[in-house]
Amino acid sequence: MNLALAKNETGRALSDSFAVARDRLPGTGKVAEARSAAFEAYDRVGLPHRRIEDWKYTDLRALMRDVLPLAPAPDAAALARAAAAVKLQAIKGVRRLVLVDGVFAPKLSELDGLEKGLTIRTLREVLEAGDAALQAQLFTPDVANPMVALNSAMMTDGVVIEIANGLVLTQPLHVVHIASGTAPAAMFTRSLLRLGKDAGATLVESYIAADGATAYQAHDSLIVTVGDNSRLDQIRLIEDISEAFNISSAVITLGAHAHFNTFGMTSGAAVSRYQATIAFAGEGSRVETNGVNLLNGRQHADTTLFMDHAVPHCASREVFRAVADDRAHSVFQGRIVVRPNAQKTDAKMMTRALLLSDEAEADNKPELEIFADDVTCGHGATTGALDESLLFYLRARGLSEKEAQALLIQAFVGEAIESIVNDDLREFAIAAAQRWLEARG
Amino acid sequence: MSLLEVKDLKVRVEDREILHGLTLTVNPGEVHAIMGPNGSGKSTLSHVIAGKPGYEVTGGEILFRGENLLEMAPDERAAKGVFLAFQYPVEIPGVATMTFLRTALNAQRKARGESEYSTPDFLKKVREVAKSLNIPQDMLRRGVNVGFSGGEKKRNEILQMALFEPAVCILDEMDSGLDIDALRVAADGVNALRSPDRAMVVITHYQRLLNYIVPDFVHVMSKGRVVKSGGKDLALELEASGYAQFEDAA
Ligand SMILES: Nc1ncnc2c1ncn2[C@@H]1O[C@H](COP(=O)(O)OP(=O)(O)OP(=O)(O)O)[C@@H](O)[C@H]1O
Numbered sequence A: 001m002n003l004a005l006a007k008n009e010t011g012r013a014l015s016d017s018f019a020v021a022r023d024r025l026p027g028t029g030k031v032a033e034a035r036s037a038a039f040e041a042y043d044r045v046g047l048p049h050r051r052i053e054d055w056k057y058t059d060l061r062a063l064m065r066d067v068l069p070l071a072p073a074p075d076a077a078a079l080a081r082a083a084a085a086v087k088l089q090a091i092k093g094v095r096r097l098v099l100v101d102g103v104f105a106p107k108l109s110e111l112d113g114l115e116k117g118l119t120i121r122t123l124r125e126v127l128e129a130g131d132a133a134l135q136a137q138l139f140t141p142d143v144a145n146p147m148v149a150l151n152s153a154m155m156t157d158g159v160v161i162e163i164a165n166g167l168v169l170t171q172p173l174h175v176v177h178i179a180s181g182t183a184p185a186a187m188f189t190r191s192l193l194r195l196g197k198d199a200g201a202t203l204v205e206s207y208i209a210a211d212g213a214t215a216y217q218a219h220d221s222l223i224v225t226v227g228d229n230s231r232l233d234q235i236r237l238i239e240d241i242s243e244a245f246n247i248s249s250a251v252i253t254l255g256a257h258a259h260f261n262t263f264g265m266t267s268g269a270a271v272s273r274y275q276a277t278i279a280f281a282g283e284g285s286r287v288e289t290n291g292v293n294l295l296n297g298r299q300h301a302d303t304t305l306f307m308d309h310a311v312p313h314c315a316s317r318e319v320f321r322a323v324a325d326d327r328a329h330s331v332f333q334g335r336i337v338v339r340p341n342a343q344k345t346d347a348k349m350m351t352r353a354l355l356l357s358d359e360a361e362a363d364n365k366p367e368l369e370i371f372a373d374d375v376t377c378g379h380g381a382t383t384g385a386l387d388e389s390l391l392f393y394l395r396a397r398g399l400s401e402k403e404a405q406a407l408l409i410q411a412f413v414g415e416a417i418e419s420i421v422n423d424d425l426r427e428f429a430i431a432a433a434q435r436w437l438e439a440r441g
Numbered sequence B: 001m002s003l004l005e006v007k008d009l010k011v012r013v014e015d016r017e018i019l020h021g022l023t024l025t026v027n028p029g030e031v032h033a034i035m036g037p038n039g040s041g042k043s044t045l046s047h048v049i050a051g052k053p054g055y056e057v058t059g060g061e062i063l064f065r066g067e068n069l070l071e072m073a074p075d076e077r078a079a080k081g082v083f084l085a086f087q088y089p090v091e092i093p094g095v096a097t098m099t100f101l102r103t104a105l106n107a108q109r110k111a112r113g114e115s116e117y118s119t120p121d122f123l124k125k126v127r128e129v130a131k132s133l134n135i136p137q138d139m140l141r142r143g144v145n146v147g148f149s150g151g152e153k154k155r156n157e158i159l160q161m162a163l164f165e166p167a168v169c170i171l172d173e174m175d176s177g178l179d180i181d182a183l184r185v186a187a188d189g190v191n192a193l194r195s196p197d198r199a200m201v202v203i204t205h206y207q208r209l210l211n212y213i214v215p216d217f218v219h220v221m222s223k224g225r226v227v228k229s230g231g232k233d234l235a236l237e238l239e240a241s242g243y244a245q246f247e248d249a250a
């Protein structure tokens, strides 16, 4: 790593900011040590740039330039603005857990009547007074990735959810990240979900801003373990304001005969990067990941997935649909590794990009590293414009150009959205896509 | 005033002139049949009337109720009452037929300043029309034309025509791919729409369709022009003698 490059002005400012913030960050002893080690790991590299292979399409040094100072804890006015935003974006039938400016907001969250076997704590609580094993688990994500390292160093709050063996939650858990700050600032959150054996849950994560929020950076990470014979459905919706940055990481580890169904949609934020590792640790498990990007203006959205087939008899499906208008830039990096003993792996990845303007760009980087011989693996990718003959058919039936495009774009992303099993959540995702289409005019 | 007037129309596609000065006048209530060999420009004419991009009009004009049709966007033409039943209707995966029909109908109504249909009224109307055309409900739930047989696609075109109630209907080979029973059902659907203020232009290769949809005028197209016009008997004449005589005339 080029140290000279890492030690720029920005790096120094951030070191100072970490020193200042340290006292506000929860945890002492081992936790504080782990934070410092993580900060050092980050500081050695600084913001990732295009000469780091994994970041070649998303040069944060050029796009983000610096890490903003830690957001202050929300005051009453901020919480009131956040409450209004939550109301506008409410999803029917979910249990809401709200983080405002990176801090858990109990008054906006629903913690009453928790099902037996469901425990929800804040990250702050756990870092300050949790058991050592859980604290250690919170520091497992690999700090070789600078943005993960930065998040480990700076994480302020989040939710720690534990679901006992045998508990199948019918009510989805909705973690809402709201930025309300009127001065530019960064939020660092980390959440953890432990799903026991023979259990089930649906996790929704959404990223929004309250009225009046200015340029902010949401730095989030998620650690998930799915027990044997359990099923987790996950829905992520990035609807940050157009000046915002959203840098999120996730590590999901699956036991045996587990099922993980995940859907992510990015329609907001100036720059976003979602980097997720999905690791198969038990045989007979299955993963479906579906992703949608809906981008316009000068938006940049990067989804980087690493599917780690470490054990035999697992299946993964990745479907990614990108729509880019104006000068937007969509990035999908999909790496699939099939380790030597992971026989009978069935891994497929299909990405399609729809470019609505000549200046829009979609980069797609599939990487298959297969070290087992009895496997079915494949990937495919297409990039193109809307089909002229379909557009004409619709227009000949009375649809305006925008209406015809909207119908075809809906159809294009529809297949991915259809993967959401819960009706209310699917409707919510469709409505989010609709908002994007309507904003196009 | 004529409903549709095509005057001395010249059209090029990719630097090749396809229509070389075509004239056709259609009045309200009339049914015109256009016949002519493959490649004579029938579909080209229908596409240019509907406003398909990729055609360059190098001469002549098309008037719809006296207005310059060529200046209008395709959706504007549709809202004003121009309808083309395509020779090859496209499949649109992911767009449910019902959604498509409702979006299209309401877009046309909105453009005309009319109120949008309520869901129950719309459903009732579609069901009625679908039933009269022997179109099963499950077809309407599928993607537009996706997995439809050739005949089903054609019936879906007639369904739209019945739903949108256009002023001018151009039917480009609606009979191709239809079996005899389906042909009769589709023709009945078309005949039900005949009215004193609506006109039809029926493009076909086969006299048989014209036994069901009896035209007032028959035009023979060859090499990008109308080379002969006459009454319905002209179709019978063609059936007997073929197009060879007209190719020379063109
Ligand atoms: N997009 C295009 N590019 C090049 N040539 C074209 C294009 N569209 C039509 N043509 C040519 O124009 C001529 C007329 O075609 P058109 O489809 O209008 O004929 P048609 O009378 O409808 O024939 P058919 O009876 O086979 O349907 C043909 O020679 C055809 O190849």
Ligand SMILES: [Mg+2]
Residues within 6 Å of the ligand: B042, B043, B044, B087, B172
């Ligand atoms: Mg034709």
